[in-house]
Amino acid sequence: MNSEIGGEFWRAAFPVPRTGGAPGWLEFGADNRLFVSGRTALDHIILDIREGRGLRSAILPSYCCRTMIEPFRARGVRVEFYDVEPAGGGGLSFRFDGSSDPDVVFVMEYFGYRSPSQDDGWASLRSRGAVIIEDATHSLFGDRPFGAGVDYVFASTRKWAGVPGGAAASKMAGFFVIDPPGRSNEAYIGQRTAAMLAKSAYLEGKDGGKKPHLRMFEDAETMLDSDYRGYGIDAMSRAVLLELPVEEIRAARRRNARALIEAFRRSGSFRPLFTEVRDGDCPLFVPILVPAVYRDELRRRLADLGVFCPIHWPVSDLHALSERTEVLYQCEISIVCDQRYGPDDMARIAATLDRIVRSLGPSL
Numbered sequence: 627m628n629s630e631i632g633g634e635f636w637r638a639a640f641p642v643p644r645t646g647g648a649p650g651w652l653e654f655g656a657d658n659r660l661f662v663s664g665r666t667a668l669d670h671i672i673l674d675i676r677e678g679r680g681l682r683s684a685i686l687p688s689y690c691c692r693t694m695i696e697p698f699r700a701r702g703v704r705v706e707f708y709d710v711e712p713a714g715g716g717g718l719s720f721r722f723d724g725s726s727d728p729d730v731v732f733v734m735e736y737f738g739y740r741s742p743s744q745d746d747g748w749a750s751l752r753s754r755g756a757v758i759i760e761d762a763t764h765s766l767f768g769d770r771p772f773g774a775g776v777d778y779v780f781a782s783t784r785k786w787a788g789v790p791g792g793a794a795a796s797k798m799a800g801f802f803v804i805d806p807p808g809r810s811n812e813a814y815i816g817q818r819t820a821a822m823l824a825k826s827a828y829l830e831g832k833d834g835g836k837k838p839h840l841r842m843f844e845d846a847e848t849m850l851d852s853d854y855r856g857y858g859i860d861a862m863s864r865a866v867l868l869e870l871p872v873e874e875i876r877a878a879r880r881r882n883a884r885a886l887i888e889a890f891r892r893s894g895s896f897r898p899l900f901t902e903v904r905d906g907d908c909p910l911f912v913p914i915l916v917p918a919v920y921r922d923e924l925r926r927r928l929a930d931l932g933v934f935c936p937i938h939w940p941v942s943d944l945h946a947l948s949e950r951t952e953v954l955y956q957c958e959i960s961i962v963c964d965q966r967y968g969p970d971d972m973a974r975i976a977a978t979l980d981r982i983v984r985s986l987g988p989s990l
Contacts, residue, residue: 631971632934632962634843635788636825641869643861648794649868654762654772654779655796660859662811662850664763664782667795669697669855670807671778675730675757676701678803684730685751687720688951692942694732694761699944703730711950712915716901717741722748727756733776734761737938737960738768738879738909739900749775767876769906783863785910786964787870790818792863810860811853817846819862876908878965882972883909886963889976890914895983899958911960913938918956920986925959927982933975936960 648660661667675681684698689710698705706728709721718736731748735741752758752775762771762781772779780795791814821842827833859867883903890898890912899913916924921937928935941947941955961975 630829630932630934631967631975632936634825634839635784635822635966636829636839637788637822638826638830640819640862641865644865644868645861646864648864649870649872651872652781652783652794652867653796654794655798657797657801659795659802659806660864661793661795661807662791662814662857662859662863663784663854664761664780664793665693665697665850665854666807666857667780667782667793668694668759668761669701670795670802670804671759671780671797672697672701672703674797674802674804675778679729679757681729683728684732685722685726685728686732687734688945688947689718689736689939689954690732690734690761691939692944695942695944698730705944707946707951709948709951710954712899712953716899718899722751726751727754729756730759731756732759732761733773734763735765735768737764737900737911737913738883739903739907740765740768740770764910765908767872767879767908769908783867784818787866787875788822789866789870790815790822790860790863792859792867807856807858809857811850811857812860814846814849814853814857815860815862817842817849821846875965878968879909879963880907881969882963882965882967883907883912885969885972886912886961886976889972890979893976893980893983895980909963911936911938912963913958913960915953915957916959916983918953921957921959924979924982924986928978931978931982933962933978935962 648658681703683704685706685708686695687710688707695705710718713719731751733748748758758776759778760772760776762779765771766781777798783789783792821839824839824842828837828839880903887898896914896916899915903909925935937958938960
């Protein structure tokens with residue numbers, strides 16, 4: 627057996643593929659549809675807005691993945707950004723420019739910790755006619771996955787569990803004016819499925835330690851990058867989503883995140899971006915901030931010890947950042963807290979981090 631923490635989800639087997647409806651926890655609004663990925667769901671929403679009322683400009687959070695910017699740019703939408711930065715007392719602050727007058731405001735919560743105060747920032751823009759799209763991917767399993775007053779909601783599922791693909795998009799009032807997708811991206815799903823099975827084989831010690839799954843996952847993402855538009859969910863991913871133990875996932879993530887935050891508080895070695903898990907939260911990760919000069923070295927040492935933690939997100943040529951908004955991209959590490967792991971794993975992560983931090987010196 628190979629023991630490691632983090633990285634892509636794996637599966638040793640898949641359920642029987644299923645057609646039909648969506649699980650109730652993915653039905654957010656009046657009209658609900660399932661897609662291969664969050665990017666595909668967002669593109670569908672963009673097309674629906676453009677067809678229904680026109681779409682020329684959008685304002686997005688400065689802190690987001692390039693895959694959320696690209697669908698707007700690819701459809702000829704002018705993109706601006708509002709500032710997202712660390713707040714002094716923990717969490718994040720949002721700075722909306724009141725002079726902006728976009729057709730669309732794109733909002734999201736981060737890492738499964740909701741910030742109700744964010745709603746006040748875009749409410750004035752909505753009152754002037756802006757359409758509000760919320761990306762609920764990070765808040766998907768919380769008690770309140772999206773805010774009040776939004777027009778569209780979408781969320782990706784594959785960062786939460788071992789599902790090859792899957793995303794939902796909802797129009798909160800009325801119905802989509804464009805047709806739903808009529809096909810699935812079988813090539814991409816086949817590659818992701820094979821990669822998940824290959825990772826399972828590696829963890830069980832069946833592949834000689836060669837880790838072929840790493841390249842397989844990379845190849846799958848390359849496939850999606852070049853061909854993500856107009857695909858619905860596949861039957862295999864639907865089957866996995868219909869069988870997900872949602873309450874168990876929520877309970878495990880809350881327990882694990884609280885254990886990590888408490889361990890970080892005791893050690894005092896670095897600062898969690900969010901300092902508590904409230905009852906309605908469901909953490910995707912436990913993000914920490916470290917000095918930029920140490921961030922990549924810390925991640926490398928964690929990986930050397932079998933703990934794989936991503937960053938959110940790499941900066942791309944689609945971003946437009948200020949010195950304030952660059953901080954999150956330069957200093958953040960997302961610490962794993964998901965349902966694959968238990969208390970002993972959280973203790974291992976905390977001890978490993980503390981040991982590495984102390985070896986890097988007190989200036990960290």
